Each structure stands twice: as C-alpha cells, then as structure tokens.
Amino acid sequence: MNAPPTTANEELFAYPQDRACPWQPSPGYQDLGRRGPLHRVRLWDGRTIWMVTGHTQARRLLADPRMSADRSRDDFPAVLPRLDAPIFKPIAIIGFDPPVHDVHRRLLAPDFSLKHVRAVRPQVEELARRLAADMLRAGPPVDLVQAYALPIPSMVISELLGVPYEDHEFFEAKTVGLLQAKSAEDAERAGRELWDYLDGLITRKEREPGGSGVLSRLAGQVTEDGDLTREDLLRIALALLIGGHDTTSQMIALGVVTLLEHPDQLAALRADPGALPAAIDELLRLVSITDVSGVRVATEDIEIDGEVIRAGEGVLVSSSMTNRDPAVFPRPYEFDVHRTVGDNAASGRQHLTFGFGIHQCLGQNLARMELEVAFSVLFEEIPGLRLGTPLEALPTRSGGTMQGVHTLPVEW
Amino acid sequence: MKVTADRSRCMAAGHCAISAPAVFDHGEDGLVVVLDAEPGEDQRRAVEVAENLCPSRAIALLDASAAAPAQGAPPAG
Numbered sequence: 001m002n003a004p005p006t007t008a009n010e011e012l013f014a015y016p017q018d019r020a021c022p023w024q025p026s027p028g029y030q031d032l033g034r035r036g037p038l039h040r041v042r043l044w045d046g047r048t049i050w051m052v053t054g055h056t057q058a059r060r061l062l063a064d065p066r067m068s069a070d071r072s073r074d075d076f077p078a079v080l081p082r083l084d085a086p087i088f089k090p091i092a093i094i095g096f097d098p099p100v101h102d103v104h105r106r107l108l109a110p111d112f113s114l115k116h117v118r119a120v121r122p123q124v125e126e127l128a129r130r131l132a133a134d135m136l137r138a139g140p141p142v143d144l145v146q147a148y149a150l151p152i153p154s155m156v157i158s159e160l161l162g163v164p165y166e167d168h169e170f171f172e173a174k175t176v177g178l179l180q181a182k183s184a185e186d187a188e189r190a191g192r193e194l195w196d197y198l199d200g201l202i203t204r205k206e207r208e209p210g211g212s213g214v215l216s217r218l219a220g221q222v223t224e225d226g227d228l229t230r231e232d233l234l235r236i237a238l239a240l241l242i243g244g245h246d247t248t249s250q251m252i253a254l255g256v257v258t259l260l261e262h263p264d265q266l267a268a269l270r271a272d273p274g275a276l277p278a279a280i281d282e283l284l285r286l287v288s289i290t291d292v293s294g295v296r297v298a299t300e301d302i303e304i305d306g307e308v309i310r311a312g313e314g315v316l317v318s319s320s321m322t323n324r325d326p327a328v329f330p331r332p333y334e335f336d337v338h339r340t341v342g343d344n345a346a347s348g349r350q351h352l353t354f355g356f357g358i359h360q361c362l363g364q365n366l367a368r369m370e371l372e373v374a375f376s377v378l379f380e381e382i383p384g385l386r387l388g389t390p391l392e393a394l395p396t397r398s399g400g401t402m403q404g405v406h407t408l409p410v411e412w
Numbered sequence: 413m414k415v416t417a418d419r420s421r422c423m424a425a426g427h428c429a430i431s432a433p434a435v436f437d438h439g440e441d442g443l444v445v446v447l448d449a450e451p452g453e454d455q456r457r458a459v460e461v462a463e464n465l466c467p468s469r470a471i472a473l474l475d476a477s478a479a480a481p482a483q484g485a486p487p488a489g
Contacts, residue, residue, distance in 0.1 A: 343457055
C-alpha cells in the first residue's frame, strides 16, 4: 500500500473552513474555485489530499472505478477527526466498493423508488399540516428545527425503516452527537449507543417476524454465509437512520432561511407553484447541505486536466463549489427558482449535492419529496413566516462539513 | 433514435423516469425499465438529459438519425 503524501508546504489551504453566509461556501472555497478545478488541501492530521471544485472533473472522478470508497483501507482519508472513529470505517453502502456495494444498494432500491416515494407523499403532507397546526396553536416564537424541520424526516425514516418513533429523541440526539463530534472518541461513543439500540431493535424483529418496514423485511433475509449478514444489516440500519433525517432536516431549515432572505424568489415561487420541483433542486444546489459530494482514494495513478492523482492519494469533491462551476451554472452564486424551466427543468438535477457515480444518494427522491411538501405546506399554512433573529445571529454549525443551525427561531 | 438501459449498472437514482417518463420507468425492484426503445425525435432532448444525469452510466442513446437518414429526422437541437 502506498504511503499517504506528506505535507511539505505549510501554506497549503486548511480544510474545512466555515461559511460566512448560511447558503454560500466559505470565502476560502470561493477563492479556490476561482483558481481552477483541482487543488491540494491540508487536513486536520497533516495529510494532504486533492479537493475538486470543477464540475466536469468531479463527475469524471466520482464515476471512475479506480477511485475507491472503501473506508476500511489504510490510505482512505479521514477528512474530519470524527471520521477516524472505528464506527465510520466500514459504514454501509457509501463506504463499500462493488460488488458488496451494489448488492446492498439493490436490496434497498424498491423502498426508495419513485413509486414508493409517491405512495407515501399523502402521509407526509398530512404530517406537515399537523405540525404546522401545532406551531400555530403554540404561537410564536417557535424553534422551527424542533417543531417542523426535524420531525418530518425523522418520522418518515422511522416509518420506512420500522424504527419506533417514540425513540426519536434518543436517535436524533445520538445522530447529532455522531455527526457533530469534534473527536473520534466522541463520535465512537455516540455511534456505539446507536449501534446497541439498533442491535436490540433487530433482535426484536428477528423474534417477531412480519413487522412493517425495511428492517423487518431485511431481517428475514439474513444469512451468515450469504449477501446479507446480521452485521451488514446492522450497518445498513445505522447508515439509513443517520443519513435519513439529519441532512434533510437541516436542508429544510436552511432552505427556509434562504427563501425568507430572498423575498423576491419566495414570491415568484408562490406565484408559480409548478416551479417547485425545479426550485427544490436549485435550493439543493445552492445550499449544498453536506458540502461534500464524495471522498475517495485513488487505487491507480489517474491523469486528469494535466495533473496526476497518484495511487494512494485522497480526493474530496466539494459540492458547494462544483455546484458553482460557471460552465454549468451561469451566475452561480445567485438563487434563481426559475433557473431551469419547461423542457429543461430536469437538467437542474445536474448539481452534485447528492454526489455522482454509483454512490449517488439512495434517498434523493425521498428527500426531494419531503422538501417539496415541507416548503409548500409551511408557506401555505403560515404565510407571514419570518426569522425570529437577525441572520447574523443564527446559531450555525461550525468546524465540519454538515451545514446547519442548532436552532431556527421563527415568528409570524 | 434507439435507447438502451443496462439494468446491471442501474443504481435506481430515478433521473431517467423523471426526465423522460415516456421512455423510462422502473420495475418493482426499483431498477430501470425501458418503455419505448425507439422513441420519436420529440423525445431526444428528454433522453439526452436522462443519459447525462444517470450517475451509473446505465442509459445510452444510440443515434439512429445518423445511421438511418431516410427517417427524415429533424436536426438535434
């Protein structure tokens, strides 16, 4: 195995850097993007990796089978301290290469298909209306994260997986503990608590077959010498539970902030509800909630744009910057709900917020539907919604890649 | 124009069924199904978008207008 590249240059760009505006990349990333598509950046542990800000280069690399997503490899970069935790090393699906990746992903494809998403939409609408009614009853001010942005995806993923929603405070808090941990030790502690919880839940499902949800269905397919071992199922459960609610809830929260801070765009959307699906992708592009389209390690030397990514070197694709490549998105820093319209509407899905290649987000269509419902119901039921605090005073997340706010005070 | 979809590459992202619903759908397993393997030229733009968006390169557009000019297809926009 190749030794990771060492850092000779102390002046290298330090990754990550915090945003100054909730919906725009850090000023430092914007500088990088202006300089070219490929950059060398320094991580917390001193390691140097490539950071990709060009859209074409990102798509090419993320679809290249010579780029490995296998997090158990010694040369796989931990781009944040928390990602050095053992619990993250073999994370299901996103942390595996083919053929294991493909087998596990296909097991889940029916549950995340467009047909399934369309079938559950009425229930999500009913849920959103109930939460909005509760907010109106409680009266302002309200923390939109706890009252609305978090319960929608949290209930949806609980229902889909067959995780009891009554346990939501536990799994939401441990997920934040895992994803916002500043050290590998803290991440490991939170992750193990979730692991033990899911272990107990799956044991109950094994004892009482025939329950609802993905985990009950898959529990019936476990074989210790086949495609799905019990440990595989536990890892899949953990990945889906974590991946299924935190990013979507923060996308609802920052999406609301972005819409409220662009009243002309919010008005344009209200006047033209048919533009909502394309506007969702414009919000996904702009906000780039995870701010990473993928992390990989090269398994062979790869030539790209006159540079050579050497075998054993790490690569991180920035979603916020690839989503602002002016060759693909003219006026890239502008929020424009009518950026793609009519026959061209689907091309707004070119953003890399959900990644690209075989690892592109499994839950992307579920997330899009939840966002459509969340924004349309919220602004319909509470048309006078406004921020309850100045934009500069929002308690934003820092020091990581997952963007968001700890709370979002709103009034009306 | 002919289109193909490779189910062994499909990762069920669903872009094809959204961008070209007259040409692509997906089956009970969530994977791509071709509804119309030889769509008319009016579907060209939609199929091109589907091909471009497919993250696992499962969709291919085989350009029949070059191979069979007798069809009198309008030039691609």
